[in-house]
Amino acid sequence: MHELGKRLGRVLRAGDIVILTGPLGAGKTTLTRGIGEGLGVRGPVQSPTFVIARTHPSLIGGAPLVHVDAYRLADAAELDDLDIDVDRSVVVAEWGAGFDLERESWLEIVIARPTGAGDAVDGPAAESTDDSVDWSEAPVEPRHITLLGFGERWSEGVL
Structure with a gap:
């Protein structure tokens, strides 16, 4: 997820909106960390659950990353x-x-992961932002990623 995020971060630009969809533990925040790295923003990129939105300024003169937890928002008007x-x-x-979104274009990324995968990391621990945990030792279950580009911006593909 992180590597995909880095690739996406290198093609995203100011004005782009990315909507992440997937169950708890799917890797939405991990993907966003990769996007932040690809964009060259100040980190660490953490889940915005308790603040609704976090802004990460660019370290290389590019667009900042605004990471939003839309779970508690009723609709796009509240995003405004x-x-x-x-x-x-x-x-x-x-x-x-x-x-x-009432925008000309946006990117939606749908992340699906298997359920009932035995020993795989699942639930709130998988979304943890605790940097003291060595996640490289945790088993990794496969993800199915769907990239959906809407509007002229994405008419020639995403990656």
């Missing part, structure tokens, strides 16, 4: 209420599926 400068930022919103 956060007063995010969408046109000058790359916005990544976790749990934003179904939002009517």
Whole structure:
């Protein structure tokens, strides 16, 4: 997930909105960490669950990353209420599926993972931002990623 995020981060630019959809533990925050690395933003990129949105400024003169937890937002209008400068930022919103974005283009990434995979990491521990945990030792279960580009921006593909 992290490597895919880095690749995406290298093609994203100011004004892009990325909607991440997937169950708890699917890797949405890990993907966003990779996007942040690809964009060259200040980290660490952590889950925005308790603050709704975190802004990570660019370290290389590019667009900042705004990482949003849309779980507690009722609709895209509440996203507007956060007063995010969408046109000058790359916005990544976790749990934003179904939002009517009223934008010309956006990217939706749907992450599916198997359930009942035995010893695989699952549940809240998989979404942990605790850097003291060595996740490289945790078993990795496969993910199925669907990249859906909407609008002219993505008419020639995503990656």
